[in-house]
Amino acid sequence: MQYFPLFVDTNTLQVLVVGAGEVAARKVELLMRTHAQVEVVAPEACQAIQALAARGKLSLQQRPYLESDLDKAQLVFVATNDTELNAQISHQAKARKLLVNVVDAPKLCGFITPSIIDRSPLLIAMSSGGSAPVLLRYLRQKLEAFLPRRISSLAEFADSFREQVKQHFANVTQRRYFWEEVFDGEVAEQVLKGNSPLAREMMVAKLQQDAPKTEGEVYLVGAGPGDPELLTFRALRLMQKADVVVYDRLVSQDILDMVRRDAEKVYVGKAASNHTLPQEDINQLLVREAKAGKRVVRLKGGDPFIFGRGGEEIEELIAHDIGFEVVPGITAASGASSYAGIPLTHRDHAQSVVFATGHLKDDSINLDWPALVQKRQTLVFYMGLTGLPVICRELIAHGMPSDMPIALVEQATTNQQQVVAGTLADIEHKAAHIKPPALIIVGTVVTLRDKLNWFNP
Numbered sequence: 001m002q003y004f005p006l007f008v009d010t011n012t013l014q015v016l017v018v019g020a021g022e023v024a025a026r027k028v029e030l031l032m033r034t035h036a037q038v039e040v041v042a043p044e045a046c047q048a049i050q051a052l053a054a055r056g057k058l059s060l061q062q063r064p065y066l067e068s069d070l071d072k073a074q075l076v077f078v079a080t081n082d083t084e085l086n087a088q089i090s091h092q093a094k095a096r097k098l099l100v101n102v103v104d105a106p107k108l109c110g111f112i113t114p115s116i117i118d119r120s121p122l123l124i125a126m127s128s129g130g131s132a133p134v135l136l137r138y139l140r141q142k143l144e145a146f147l148p149r150r151i152s153s154l155a156e157f158a159d160s161f162r163e164q165v166k167q168h169f170a171n172v173t174q175r176r177y178f179w180e181e182v183f184d185g186e187v188a189e190q191v192l193k194g195n196s197p198l199a200r201e202m203m204v205a206k207l208q209q210d211a212p213k214t215e216g217e218v219y220l221v222g223a224g225p226g227d228p229e230l231l232t233f234r235a236l237r238l239m240q241k242a243d244v245v246v247y248d249r250l251v252s253q254d255i256l257d258m259v260r261r262d263a264e265k266v267y268v269g270k271a272a273s274n275h276t277l278p279q280e281d282i283n284q285l286l287v288r289e290a291k292a293g294k295r296v297v298r299l300k301g302g303d304p305f306i307f308g309r310g311g312e313e314i315e316e317l318i319a320h321d322i323g324f325e326v327v328p329g330i331t332a333a334s335g336a337s338s339y340a341g342i343p344l345t346h347r348d349h350a351q352s353v354v355f356a357t358g359h360l361k362d363d364s365i366n367l368d369w370p371a372l373v374q375k376r377q378t379l380v381f382y383m384g385l386t387g388l389p390v391i392c393r394e395l396i397a398h399g400m401p402s403d404m405p406i407a408l409v410e411q412a413t414t415n416q417q418q419v420v421a422g423t424l425a426d427i428e429h430k431a432a433h434i435k436p437p438a439l440i441i442v443g444t445v446v447t448l449r450d451k452l453n454w455f456n457p
Contacts, residue, residue, distance in 0.1 A: 003112060003129055010034035014072050018065050018089055019079035020045035023103055027077050032057055033118065039073075041065050042080070067092055076100040078108075106130045115140050119152040121159070154183070154191045161203055168207055173243060173293060178210060180241060216243070216290035218317055219297045220304040222329015223247075225336060227413040228254045235327050243294035246285060250301025250437055252414065259297075279309060283316035290322045301437070303331040307357050307382045331355075333380040336412035336439040340419045341453030342446055349444045350378040358384020358391060358440065365390050369398040378443035385438045388431070392424045395442065400424065405446035410438040415457040421446055 013036040017024055020042035028049060031038050038058040040049055045060055053060035061069075065085065070076065076093045078086050078100065090108040093100035102108035106129075114125035115136050124143060128136045148154075158179070169175045182188055187206065190199035219238045224230040231239075239245065242263045247256065249269030259265065266285065268277040277285070289296045304310030304326055317324045333355055337344050344353040354372060358365055358381040365387045372379055373395060384391055385408070396402050402425040410418040422430040424442070 003127055005114065005125060005127070007123065007125075008075070010036040013037065013074055015039070015075045015077065016041065016069055016073035017077045017079065018042065018069070018085075019077075019081075019103075020049045020060070020062075021079065021081065022046055022048075024077070024079035025049050027079060027103070027113070028052065028058065030113070030116070033120075036075075039069070041069050065089065070096055070098060073098060077103070079103040117143055117147065119147065119155070122152055122155045148192050150192045150194060153194075153196070154188055157191045157196065157199060157203075158182075161207075164207060168210075171293075173295075177295070181210075182206070215323070216292065216294040216296060217323040217325070218286050218290050218313075219295070219325050219327060220308075220310045220313065221297050221299050221327040222303040222308070222331075223251045223255050223299050223301050224330040225302060225332045225334075225339075225413045226250075226252050226255075226411060227335070227339075228252070228258060230330050230335060230413060231255065231258070232327060232329065235329065238295075238297055238327065239299070241295055242297040244289045244296045245299055246282065246289075246296065247299040248301060251299050255299075259299075263297075279312060283313055286313060287316060287320045287322060290317070291320070300329070301332065302335075303329045306331045306333075306355065332382065332412060332437075332439050333441075336409040337380070337441060339413045339417060339455045340407060340409045340441070341449045341451075341455070342407060342441055343448060343452065344378050344380065344441075344445065346445050346448065349376065349448070351376050353378040353380065355380050355382065356384075357382050358387045365394070367394075369394045373398045373400045378441065378445050381440035381442070383436075384440045385434065385436050388440065389428055391440065392428060396424055400442075404442060405444055407441045407446045407449065408434050408438050409441065410434045410436075412437075412439060413455075417455070417457045419449070419453075421449060 015031055015036045015038045017028055017038060017040045020040050024040070025046050025048040028038065028040065032052065039061065040058055041061045041063065043062060043064055045062060049060060052058050070093060076089070076098055078089045080086055086102050086105060087108055090100050090102050094110060100110045101113060106112065112127060112130060114127040117124040117140060126136055126139060165175055165178060169178060182203070187199050187202045190202065221235045221238055223235065236258060239259045242260055244264045244266060245259050246266045246268055256265065268282050286296055286298060298313060300308045300310065302308060310326060314324055333344065345351065354377060356367055356372065356379060381391060403423045405421065406424055406427045407419055407421040408427065408431045418434065420431040420434055
């Protein structure tokens with residue numbers, strides 16, 4: 001992040017603008033929305049700036065720039081058509097540790113002005129660092145259309161009840177839960193409709209009725225196979241509301257970046273035979289955080305109930321009388337097969353599909369091999385990469401042809417996805433470079449990949 005976003009208090013801010021043409025006028029018009037004291041210095045001024053000066057909105061000095069103009073300035077905008085002068089002012093301002101912006105010259109800037117959506121007291125600022133201004137305008141249009149016009153009234157309404165809510169609820173977490181219910185409910189709806197008197201009555205009643213929450217909840221959320229765009233809407237909403245997020249190594253950084261920024265993030269990742277936290281400790285962690293009154297999201301790769309140990313964790317929550325919810329996710333088998341161009345079922349190839357684990361609780365691969373070796377069936381092995389030689393050997397030993405097609409999908413649905421196809425006889429050699437997390441697909445449906453593959457990361 002090259003540019004750090006921040007909002008500056010303008011009540012006592014002294015701003016210097018050097019230049020008074022049409023470009024400078026656009027900056028000045030934005031500054032006029034603030035409480036800043038604005039001084040403009042330029043030999044000549046456009047009509048818009050002259051009009052503002054005549055109305056006493058700013059101080060206009062119609063003369064050449066002097067370095068002493070920086071003496072009182074805290075923020076500097078430079079918008080002249082003299083590139084040498086612009087560079088000179090930038091160097092002088094930076095030497096004084098002043099924040100300076102030179103229009104259309106990013107290398108001379110100490111700060112840049114973002115694209116702003118003004119719903120005061122609510123402000124939304126966006127920036128592309130100057131790299132994609134058209135995209136920025138496009139996103140601003142989208143947000144402008146999305147935000148209710150009376151959203152500023154909702155912000156003012158919330159501010160008017162801030163002290164009452166603070167006195168009613170003992171801690172920040174309880175207050176946040178209350179406000180989330182308000183913003184998602186009928187009180188906010190009435191404010192946005194313009195019916196503030198009714199909204200105030202409802203708010204007072206809600207404060208009288210709502211007792212502070214002392215018990216937290218746990219949400220077992222499926223994060224999907226890797227691509228953040230495959231998250232469900234509900235998963236994203238809960239991730240944005242979480243106080244604590246407990247996640248494993250199958251959850252990508254792109255997905256973690258979508259979690260509420262100030263939520264506590266606890267890594268409990270597991271690699272083959274190498275558990276950062278034993279499952280029993282993870283269970284107790286969920287219980288402990290929920291008992292502390294926190295909203296806990298247990299974020300799991302794929303789906304919590306398909307080789308995600310969600311059932312074990314819920315049993316522990318039930319034993320401690322803790323509320324919970326399960327949010328399904330796209331399981332790895334579905335995501336990997338779809339992005340690899342390998343349908344799990346097909347009328348000409350497979351009328352059934354079986355999900356199996358390649359890594360049992362006792363670290364063995366003692367599966368019901370005869371049941372797995374069936375005609376017109378697709379097999380999908382989770383966590384089976386380290387046991388690939390055993391899987392291939394046992395399938396062949398129990399009657400599956402050695403030339404049966406098999407595919408390995410690494411980092412499915414992401415830009416790092418790799419797919420290696422072969423047969424039971426040669427896949428171990430072909431896939432020697434594949435690393436976890438990877439999924440194994442066995443069956444004649446693998447032969448359809450050449451025709452159906454659509455995703456090229």
